[in-house]
Amino acid sequence: MSSAQHATCPHNTAVSCGECRLxxxxxxxxxxxxxxxxxxxxxxxxxxxxKGDYLFRAGEVFSSVYAVRSGSIKSLTLSDTGEEQxxxxxxxGEVMGLDGIGHSKHTNSAIALETSAVCEIPxxxxxxxxxxxxxxxxxxxxxxxxxxxxxxxLVTLLSKNTAEERVASLLLSISSRHQRRxxxxxxxxxxxxxxxxxxxxxxxxxxxxxxxxxxxKLGVIEVxxxxxxxxxxxxxxxxxxxxx
Amino acid sequence: MSSAQHATCPHNTAVSCGECRLxxxxxxxxxxxxxxxxxxxxxxxxxxxxKGDYLFRAGEVFSSVYAVRSGSIKSLTLSDTGEEQxxxxxxxGEVMGLDGIGHSKHTNSAIALETSAVCEIPxxxxxxxxxxxxxxxxxxxxxxxxxxxxxxxLVTLLSKNTAEERVASLLLSISSRHQRRxxxxxxxxxxxxxxxxxxxxxxxxxxxxxxxxxxxKLGVIEVxxxxxxxxxxxxxxxxxxxxx
DNA sequence: CGGTTCGTTGACTATTGTCAATGACTGTGG
DNA sequence: CCACAGTCATTGACAATAGTCAACGAACCG
Numbered sequence: 001m002s003s004a005q006h007a008t009c010p011h012n013t014a015v016s017c018g019e020c021r022l023x024x025x026x027x028x029x030x031x032x033x034x035x036x037x038x039x040x041x042x043x044x045x046x047x048x049x050x051k052g053d054y055l056f057r058a059g060e061v062f063s064s065v066y067a068v069r070s071g072s073i074k075s076l077t078l079s080d081t082g083e084e085q086x087x088x089x090x091x092x093g094e095v096m097g098l099d100g101i102g103h104s105k106h107t108n109s110a111i112a113l114e115t116s117a118v119c120e121i122p123x124x125x126x127x128x129x130x131x132x133x134x135x136x137x138x139x140x141x142x143x144x145x146x147x148x149x150x151x152x153x154l155v156t157l158l159s160k161n162t163a164e165e166r167v168a169s170l171l172l173s174i175s176s177r178h179q180r181r182x183x184x185x186x187x188x189x190x191x192x193x194x195x196x197x198x199x200x201x202x203x204x205x206x207x208x209x210x211x212x213x214x215x216x217k218l219g220v221i222e223v224x225x226x227x228x229x230x231x232x233x234x235x236x237x238x239x240x241x242x243x244x
Numbered sequence: 245m246s247s248a249q250h251a252t253c254p255h256n257t258a259v260s261c262g263e264c265r266l267x268x269x270x271x272x273x274x275x276x277x278x279x280x281x282x283x284x285x286x287x288x289x290x291x292x293x294x295k296g297d298y299l300f301r302a303g304e305v306f307s308s309v310y311a312v313r314s315g316s317i318k319s320l321t322l323s324d325t326g327e328e329q330x331x332x333x334x335x336x337g338e339v340m341g342l343d344g345i346g347h348s349k350h351t352n353s354a355i356a357l358e359t360s361a362v363c364e365i366p367x368x369x370x371x372x373x374x375x376x377x378x379x380x381x382x383x384x385x386x387x388x389x390x391x392x393x394x395x396x397x398l399v400t401l402l403s404k405n406t407a408e409e410r411v412a413s414l415l416l417s418i419s420s421r422h423q424r425r426x427x428x429x430x431x432x433x434x435x436x437x438x439x440x441x442x443x444x445x446x447x448x449x450x451x452x453x454x455x456x457x458x459x460x461k462l463g464v465i466e467v468x469x470x471x472x473x474x475x476x477x478x479x480x481x482x483x484x485x486x487x488x
Numbered sequence: 489c490g491g492t493t494c495g496t497t498g499a500c501t502a503t504t505g506t507c508a509a510t511g512a513c514t515g516t517g518g
Numbered sequence: 519c520c521a522c523a524g525t526c527a528t529t530g531a532c533a534a535t536a537g538t539c540a541a542c543g544a545a546c547c548g
Contacts, residue, residue, distance in 0.1 A: 077396065077400065079400065079404065079486075080485060081485070081486055083404070085399075085400045085403060085404060087396050087399065087400075098388075098389055098392055099389055099392045099393050099396065100389070101385050101386055101388075101389035102386045102387075102388075102389030102390035102392070102393055103389075103390070103393070107393050107396070108396075127378070127381060127382060127385065128378075130375075130381065131374075131375050131378060131381065134371070134372075134375060137371060137374065137375065137381065138371060140385070141345050141371065141384070141385075141388070142345055142346045143346075144342075144345075144346075144385070144388040144389065144392065145342055145343055145344070145345035145346030145347075145388065146346035146347070147392050148342055148343045148346075148388065148391050148392055148395060149343050149346055149347070149351050151392060151395030151396060151398075151399060152321065152331050152343065152351070152352075152395060154395075154399055155329075155331065155395060155398055155399055155402060155446075156321065156323065156329045156331075158399060158402040158403060158446060159329060159402060159443070159444075159445075159446030160323065160327070160329060160446070162535075162536090163535075163536065193493095193494070193495090194494075194495060194496095195494080195495095199403070201403075202399075202402060202403030202404070203536075203537090204536075204537060204538080205494085205495075205496095206495090206496080206497085206536090206537075206538085207535090207536055207537075208495095209495060209496050209497080210496080210497080210536095212495095212496090213496075213497085225495085225544095225545085241324060241325070242323075242325055406503075406504090407503080407504070437525095437526070437527090438526075438527060438528095439526080439527095447504080447505090448504075448505055448506080449526085449527075449528095450504090450505075450506085450527090450528080450529085451503090451504060451505075452527095453527060453528055453529080454504095454528085454529080456527095456528090457528075457529085469512095469513085469527085
């Protein structure tokens with residue numbers, strides 16, 4: 001039904017890192033086979049999360065980072081005034097929870113947007129193993145650095161771009177992340193609500209909804225509830241970058 | 245003249261990590277003395293940068309991260325349309341350049357806001373040393389994780405807060421970073437221009453200027469060009485957090 | 489099925505951006 | 519040492535983008 005389903009069972013809990021088709025995304029490219037086994041031995045695979053389930057909560061003691069195996073997860077913080085701010089959407093192959101390292105506590109909560117499976121990587125075991133596998137150490141430095149870069153790009157998006165450009169950019173981002181997994185970059189399902197999108201992009205639900213309508217009217221995309229069909233990728237790219 | 249001057253020469257290039265009064269900020273707290281010497285031996289200390297000098301440029305090959313020793317540095321990216329986005333301000337003891345690790349290229353440029361000195365830490369030597377000093381490895385993981393958290397807080401600020409709240413938050417941030425270095429948290433000099441502040445906070449120069457005027461009229465701060473005197477810290481904190 | 493959440497659309501408001509003018513400060517060169 | 523050009527900061531008037539409030543229908547859940 002969903003276009004994001006894998007050929008094999010998407011939430012299969014018995015797949016090792018060596019066999020996982022996502023490994024090229026979440027693991028260092030150039031590790032030896034026996035090293036993959038070592039990594040594999042510290043990874044815990046729990047049973048799938050149901051939509052709405054928490055993977056971890058802000059304030060909890062940090063002990064692991066998580067690689068999404070299937071489904072999708074949103075991360076969010078609660079501001080002092082109690083309202084939630086969506087800080088990210090994580091798709092299969094992406095690693096989350098890196099923000100907890102700095103203060104030994106999670107600063108975000110993580111909630112499944114649909115039925116999802118994750119690989120838990122206990123952080124202290126990972127750092128220990130990193131001392132013997134320079135490639136692994138380097139991989140995590142790179143993961144974290146890219147996360148910094150992503151956040152900076154998001155800051156720029158919020159600083160300098162209009163509502164339409166922000167929404168178009170998010171669609172492009174999701175599109176390319178689907179493509180990286182050999183899925184369609186032009187037809188996909190948004191697992192998050194309009195409110196989540198709005199919070200992530202610093203917009204209200206109403207504005208997000210209006211932008212979807214406008215992009216549809218312009219022939220850029222076709223929207224059917226959460227299903228998005230990109231009709232003209234170049235137009236979408238044009239919508240995402242400021243014209244002035 | 246500037247309130248940020250150290251008692252000893254602030255740009256002294258001959259101070260080792262062991263003697264540096266900033267070490268508790270930029271180095272792991274619990275390293276043994278001989279280990280500090282090892283770290284010290286890979287750190288390069290160049291001659292001070294003058295105002296406007298580049299420390300590195302976006303696109304250059306990444307090889308080192310930098311700890312600010314004195315002065316202040318701004319980091320910025322150039323958008324595809326060529327306009328600059330300020331991504332951060334770095335004060336003594338703070339480490340910058342971490343975003344370059346992920347793609348082996350700097351994604352930001354770094355420019356001195358005033359006469360400044362930095363410690364250059366060659367990254368490959370650091371990672372190599374990290375394999376023998378778990379504390380050092382952990383320290384860098386923490387530094388990077390905190391950077392992620394900071395960026396997320398900035399995203400939230402831009403998403404949810406008004407112009408006044410953003411400016412007040414920046415002033416509070418600078419205030420507490422000064423205090424951490426035993427400097428006055430209520431009287432300090434902003435080394436960056438109004439345009440830099442605006443770009444960083446996603447506001448125009450005019451709006452920044454108007455907010456400064458308003459905060460002054462309200463008795464929160466006193467503004468004399470770049471010199472800021474916080475008259476009522478609690479009022480400033482109130483101005484920084486959303487009232488609704 | 490009924491109640492609740494979610495998404496869309498409209499009318500109006502308000503915060504911030506844009507454009508413009510002015511004054512202060514900075515630095516350079518005659 | 520002063521004059522001048524250029525940048526920077528401030529302020530005002532006006533415009534525009536996105537937010538607020540409200541109503542409605544559709545989908546989802548128990």
